[in-house]
Amino acid sequence: MEYVSTRGNGGSVTFTQAVAAGLAPDGGLYLPRELPDLSGKLDAWEDLGYAELCFEFLKEFATDMDEAVLRRLVEESYKRFTDEKIAPLVGLSDDLYVLELFHGPTLAFKDFALQLVGNLYEEQIRNSSEHINVLGATSGDTGSAAIHGLLGKDGVNIFILYPDGRISPLQERQMTTTGAANVFPLAVKGSFDDAQHIVKELFGDLDLKRQYRLSAINSINLARILAQCVYYFYAYFQLPKERRGAVEFIVPTGNFGNILAGWLAKRMGLPAASFRVATNQNDILYKLFTSGQYEVGDVVPSLAPSMDIQVASNFERFLYYLVGCDPQKVRSVMGEFRDNGRYQFESFDADVFTASHTTDAGIREIIAEVYKKYGYVVDPHTACGFVERDPAKTAVVLATAHPAKFPETITEAIGIEPTAPALEELKAKTIVRHELPAEIDDIRAFIEEHAQL
Ligand SMILES: Cc1ncc(COP(=O)(O)O)c(C=O)c1O
Numbered sequence: 318m319e320y321v322s323t324r325g326n327g328g329s330v331t332f333t334q335a336v337a338a339g340l341a342p343d344g345g346l347y348l349p350r351e352l353p354d355l356s357g358k359l360d361a362w363e364d365l366g367y368a369e370l371c372f373e374f375l376k377e378f379a380t381d382m383d384e385a386v387l388r389r390l391v392e393e394s395y396k397r398f399t400d401e402k403i404a405p406l407v408g409l410s411d412d413l414y415v416l417e418l419f420h421g422p423t424l425a426f427k428d429f430a431l432q433l434v435g436n437l438y439e440e441q442i443r444n445s446s447e448h449i450n451v452l453g454a455t456s457g458d459t460g461s462a463a464i465h466g467l468l469g470k471d472g473v474n475i476f477i478l479y480p481d482g483r484i485s486p487l488q489e490r491q492m493t494t495t496g497a498a499n500v501f502p503l504a505v506k507g508s509f510d511d512a513q514h515i516v517k518e519l520f521g522d523l524d525l526k527r528q529y530r531l532s533a534i535n536s537i538n539l540a541r542i543l544a545q546c547v548y549y550f551y552a553y554f555q556l557p558k559e560r561r562g563a564v565e566f567i568v569p570t571g572n573f574g575n576i577l578a579g580w581l582a583k584r585m586g587l588p589a590a591s592f593r594v595a596t597n598q599n600d601i602l603y604k605l606f607t608s609g610q611y612e613v614g615d616v617v618p619s620l621a622p623s624m625d626i627q628v629a630s631n632f633e634r635f636l637y638y639l640v641g642c643d644p645q646k647v648r649s650v651m652g653e654f655r656d657n658g659r660y661q662f663e664s665f666d667a668d669v670f671t672a673s674h675t676t677d678a679g680i681r682e683i684i685a686e687v688y689k690k691y692g693y694v695v696d697p698h699t700a701c702g703f704v705e706r707d708p709a710k711t712a713v714v715l716a717t718a719h720p721a722k723f724p725e726t727i728t729e730a731i732g733i734e735p736t737a738p739a740l741e742e743l744k745a746k747t748i749v750r751h752e753l754p755a756e757i758d759d760i761r762a763f764i765e766e767h768a769q770l
Pocket residue numbers: 425426457458459536569570571572573574575576623624698699717718
């Protein structure tokens with residue numbers, strides 16, 4: 318299978334090359350030249366365990382990898398999950414289900430892809446004997462999942478930018494208390510968007526990228542998206558057969574990676590009816606999907622900090638399909654959006670997407686209501702998925718983080734403090750972090766000083 322850039326000037330590369338590159342050299346994002354039709358495989362996949370399903374799915378894409386190696390890496394990637402089902406589907410009522418994606422090592426859905434990406438990078442280092450330097454931006458969860466996907470692996474330094482003071486204290490502790498000499502958590506004086514922008518600019522500096530062998534762990538990396546497709550199939554197979562008629566996946570959304578993975582799964586044969594873009598008060602995507610107006614505003618810190626994002630990097634992958642896979646149109650829309658901070662679509666076909674948004678007050682109310690009604694505790698991000706439902710559909714809400722990562726908000730809402738052993742043990746550890754301005758030159762200089770060659 319070949320991979321091409323959304324902007325059309327990145328040539329065509331293999332799976333391994335696309336993963337190693339992260340961002341395409343023309344600044345675009347990689348996608349398969351053609352999506353495979355997997356609908357004929359669903360019957361055979363119905364009863365597979367999570368790792369087996371993941372292997373079967375990924376081997377359609379990693380066609381340049383040895384299958385035995387891929388199988389080993391995939392199996393390894395799900396060993397540290399604490400629930401035997403890996404991604405259990407919990408029924409709250411006949412037509413309302415929660416897909417729990419927080420049983421990995423860092424208690425957020427990012428572990429699904431980043432445990433795997435860590436293993437793919439380790440394999441790459443083993444094969445090339447070259448050191449890599451991982452660079453990423455996080456609004457809370459990607460950073461810790463990436464660090465824990467790579468921790469203890471030789472030949473890699475990790476630089477993670479995060480907005481200082483705008484992630485939860487426990488998310489910060491997950492990144493800053495590892496004690497590992499090759500992990501550099503960079504507390505940046507700015508927003509996640511500032512951090513993500515800097516990271517993309519640095520990946521766009523092709524000399525820097527080549528010299529330091531910079532590798533991406535954000536969802537600009539196609540491996541992230543593909544690994545996240547798997548649990549949509551897995552969730553579907555866990556639904557009772559009589560509930561599979563019209564399924565809406567409700568996805569707490571920020572950078573648009575998670576929901577894009579579901580939508581791609583549908584394009585490949587997953588029989589889902591629709592996907593809900595569930596945002597917090599930073600609702601640029603809600604406005605886009607309800608009006609066609611795509612306009613950057615100021616990010617407002619919220620109770621669901623990992624979704625405090627304005628410019629969602631994976632929108633570009635959706636845009637590519639929206640404009641009929643025409644890279645020139647992608648370049649033109651992205652260019653106008655970059656220059657003006659806005660783009661008005663004349664006709665915006667939202668396809669199978671629906672959208673909702675939630676304020677902080679709404680998040681608190683939902684956490685309390687869901688607990689009262691079902692005895693179930695949702696984290697503030699997952700709460701955004703409980704806003705409204707189409708009664709004609711079976712709803713599957715993606716639970717993207719464990720509530721114990723956000724104890725203050727949960728305690729305020731229901732008077733009970735959620736805990737998780739993996740987080741408790743972090744509280745006594747020493748924090749090591751590096752404070753930097755949100756300036757590309759400062760970040761570049763830090764990397765040049767601390768990267769390994
Ligand atoms: C807990 C949580 N929920 C939801 C999201 C939003 O997911 P995405 O950025 O893939 O849209 C994130 C961050 O990515 C997150 O960490």
